[in-house]
Structure formats: structure tokens, C-alpha cells
Amino acid sequence: MTGALAPTKPLSVADRCDRCGAQAYVRAVLVGGGDLLFCAHHGRKYAEALRASGADIQDETDRLTETPATAPGDER
Numbered sequence: 001m002t003g004a005l006a007p008t009k010p011l012s013v014a015d016r017c018d019r020c021g022a023q024a025y026v027r028a029v030l031v032g033g034g035d036l037l038f039c040a041h042h043g044r045k046y047a048e049a050l051r052a053s054g055a056d057i058q059d060e061t062d063r064l065t066e067t068p069a070t071a072p073g074d075e076r
Contacts (some may be wrong), residue, residue, distance in 0.1 A: 006066050008027060008029070008035075008058055010060065011025060011027060011037070011058075011060050015027075015034045015037050015071075016037065016065075017037060017038050017039035017042055018036050018038065019038060019039070019042045020036050020039060020041075020042065022039035022041075023039060024037035024038060024039060025038075025039060025040045025043060025059070025060045025061045025064065026039070026040065026042075026043025026047070026057065026058065026059050026060070026061065026062060027057070027058040027060075028039040028043075028046070028047075028050045028055045028056070028057055029055060029056045029057075029058065030050075030053075030054075030055050031054040031055060033054065036050075036055075040064060043057075043059065043061065062063075
């Protein structure tokens with residue numbers, strides 16, 4: 001059983017994967033405090049084990065498939 005996910009700020013381009021250094025899209029909030037950041041690949045790889053140990057997962061991988069509402073001026 002996991003606790004409620006504490007409010008956290010969205011991940012930014014400055015947040016990096018703790019395994020490979022790529023942009024982080026997944027935050028695992030650990031039961032004992034602290035968190036781990038992962039890219040989409042490593043987030044998928046470790047999510048099951050982290051959940052089993054009671055971590056709460058903040059998954060923002062859906063941002064990878066979002067498209068901007070409008071194209072920049074030079075692309076119209």
C-alpha cells in the first residue's frame with residue numbers, strides 16, 4: 001500500500017534521469033523520504049519494483065507525445 005502522493009512541482013527540462021542523464025519524465029517518491037528521477041525508458045524499467053517497495057510514481061511521460069497548439073511563426 002502506498003501513501004498519497006505529496007504535491008510536487010512538474011518536472012522541467014533541468015530535471016535529469018538519475019541513471020543516464022536524459023531529461024526526466026518520471027519521479028519516484030520514496031517511502032523513507034527523497035525521490036528518484038528517471039527518463040521514460042528507465043521509469044518503465046524500474047516502476048514495478050519501486051511501486052512494490054511503496055514508492056509513489058509521478059509519471060509525466062504523456063508529455064512526450066503532446067504537440068504544440070500552434071506552430072512557431074516560421075513554420076506556418
